[in-house]
Amino acid sequence: xxxxxxxxxxxxxxxxxxxxxxxxxxxxxxxxxxxxxxxxxxxxxxxxxxxxxxxxxxxxxxxxxxxxxxxxxxxxxxxxxxxxxxxxxxxxxxxxxxxxxxxxxxxxxxxxxxxxxxxxxxxxxxxxxxxxxxxxxxxxxxxxxxxxxxxxxxxxxxxxxxxxxxxxxxxxxxxxxxxxxxxxxxxxxxxxxxxxxxxxxxxxxxxxxxxxxxxxxxxxxxxxxxxxxxxxxxxxxxxxxxxxxxxxxxxxxxxxxxxxxxxxxxxxxxxxxxxxxxxxxxxxxxxxxxxxxxxxxxxxxxxxxxxxxxxxxxxxxxxxxxxxxxxxxxxxxxxxxxxxxxxxxxxxxxxxxxxxxxxxxxxxxxxxxxxxxxxxxxxxxxx
Numbered sequence: 001x002x003x004x005x006x007x008x009x010x011x012x013x014x015x016x017x018x019x020x021x022x023x024x025x026x027x028x029x030x031x032x033x034x035x036x037x038x039x040x041x042x043x044x045x046x047x048x049x050x051x052x053x054x055x056x057x058x059x060x061x062x063x064x065x066x067x068x069x070x071x072x073x074x075x076x077x078x079x080x081x082x083x084x085x086x087x088x089x090x091x092x093x094x095x096x097x098x099x100x101x102x103x104x105x106x107x108x109x110x111x112x113x114x115x116x117x118x119x120x121x122x123x124x125x126x127x128x129x130x131x132x133x134x135x136x137x138x139x140x141x142x143x144x145x146x147x148x149x150x151x152x153x154x155x156x157x158x159x160x161x162x163x164x165x166x167x168x169x170x171x172x173x174x175x176x177x178x179x180x181x182x183x184x185x186x187x188x189x190x191x192x193x194x195x196x197x198x199x200x201x202x203x204x205x206x207x208x209x210x211x212x213x214x215x216x217x218x219x220x221x222x223x224x225x226x227x228x229x230x231x232x233x234x235x236x237x238x239x240x241x242x243x244x245x246x247x248x249x250x251x252x253x254x255x256x257x258x259x260x261x262x263x264x265x266x267x268x269x270x271x272x273x274x275x276x277x278x279x280x281x282x283x284x285x286x287x288x289x290x291x292x293x294x295x296x297x298x299x300x301x302x303x304x305x306x307x308x309x310x311x312x313x314x315x316x317x318x319x320x321x322x323x324x325x326x327x328x329x330x331x332x333x334x335x336x337x338x339x340x341x342x343x344x345x346x347x348x349x350x351x352x353x354x355x356x357x358x359x360x361x362x363x364x365x366x367x368x369x370x371x372x373x374x375x376x377x378x379x380x381x382x383x
Contacts, residue, residue: 002118005130007176008111011075011169012134015108017142018082018101018162019047023221024143024240025150025158032155033091037223038344044219045344046095048337050102052330059106059326067181070110072173078104079166086160102333104166108135109326116314116325117183122259124314129255129307136251136303139244144237147222151233194317194324202373203312204331209366210271211335212342213278213359214302219340220352227352228281229288242292246299254304263308268370270308273301275363281356 022029022043030040062070081100088094108131115127146158194200217224225236257266277298284291313324343355350358 002127004118004177004181005115005127007172008115008131009134009137011173012108012111012131013137013142014075014134014162014165014169015078015105016135016138017146018078018159018166019051019105020044020138020143020218021146021150021158021162022047022098023219024147024236025155026220026222028150028155029094033088033094035091037220038347039091041219041340041344043094043098044215045337045340047098047102047105048215048333048335048340050099050333051105052102052333052337054099054103055106055109055333056323056326056330058103059109060323062106066179067110067114067183068173068177068179071107071177072170074104074107074110075166075170075173076104077101078107079163079170080104082159082163082166086156086163088156105329105333106326108132109329112310112325114181114183116310121315125255125258125307125311127255128310128314129251129258132306132310133248133251135306136244136247139247139299140241141244143244144241147240148233148237191320191323194320197316199316199373200313200324202369203309203316204327206267206366206369206373207309207328207331208335208338209362209369210274210302210305211332212339213274213362213366215336215339216343216359216362217278217281217339217355219336219343220347220355223352224355225291228285229291231288239292239295243295243299246296247303250300250303251306253300255307257304258308258311263312264370264374266308267305268367270301270305271363271367271370273297274305275360275367277301278356278360278363282354285353 023041026037026040026043029043030037033040059070062073065073078101081097081102081104084097084100085094088097111131112128115131116124119127142162146161149158149161221240222236225231225239231239254266254270277294280294281291281298284294309328310325313328317324339359342358346358347355
């Protein structure tokens with residue numbers, strides 16, 4: 001694999017940590033800023049909506065820039081947004097910072113587009129899994145460390161750490177990236193024709209559905225874990241680290257499975273496992289080993305879907321991969337926002353311990369999109 005992809009892995013570790021650390025410290029944030037836990041969880045929604053709407057627009061506006069300049073710009077905006085969040089003294093100011101972070105998250109689809117351009121088609125799955133490995137690693141390192149720092153020293157500390165690391169990443173990118181990177185920029189040219197193709201729509205819809213299912217729970221992962229098995233901040237950090245480790249394994253398995261079995265077969269198995277574990281989550285109440293086992297299997301299946309999904313889109317229109325990958329990221333974050341919003345709306349009725357059951361129908365609907373798209377000849381070529 002090109003050495004550049006390893007740098008992207010480290011940068012995405014910072015991006016993933018900044019994006020999701022909120023989930024582990026939502027309780028201290030709610031207490032400090034005097035809002036409910038459900039309301040504090042909507043900081044995830046704002047970030048997700050910004051990433052889904054504003055990041056693609058910024059991606060296109062910077063599509064004519066050299067890829068190096070676009071990557072550095074994205075990381076700089078991400079650092080600025082984190083700094084604003086760490087200094088926030090009110091919930092609206094926190095949301096403003098999260099919105100800026102969402103724009104900066106344009107870094108990830110740019111990096112994914114470069115990965116697709118740098119390797120031959122047979123290695124796309126592994127290249128993409130390497131780029132997104134950083135996001136998975138954020139659950140192993142960033143999220144547990146962030147939860148520990150937030151509970152022990154105050155919620156702004158993990159966010160300030162991310163802001164510092166993002167600024168350092170920006171400097172490293174400016175120094176280490178080659179001036180000319182042979183990868184296309186994003187453009188809306190031909191987008192209408194792409195979106196008129198059923199295979200593209202069904203693929204994007206699947207991303208939306210399975211992220212709704214996941215973030216119904218994950219936007220409130222701290223309170224969910226506490227509702228199932230009350231635990232200390234140290235044990236919660238360990239639990240989140242184990243979940244993150246399963247995500248790393250899942251990301252690598254997903255890339256390998258995509259290249260060996262094809263995206264459609266891989267996704268069908270992963271969705272079936274994801275739905276099954278969501279059924280089991282509430283049944284682990286009071287049983288810590290069972291809870292860890294179920295969440296580890298969940299992480300392997302959930303994280304493993306990213307590479308096959310990206311690969312499907314890259315095969316459908318290789319020349320327009322940057323904008324398609326950006327749209328896929330938009331669906332990812334629309335799903336994140338909707339999952340957090342739905343979870344916040346229903347948690348008062350079902351409780352944190354039963355949130356996972358609300359996500360099961362969305363996982364089943366995702367399997368339905370695979371069944372429909374597999375009947376379309378345009379997708380059979382990608383399987």
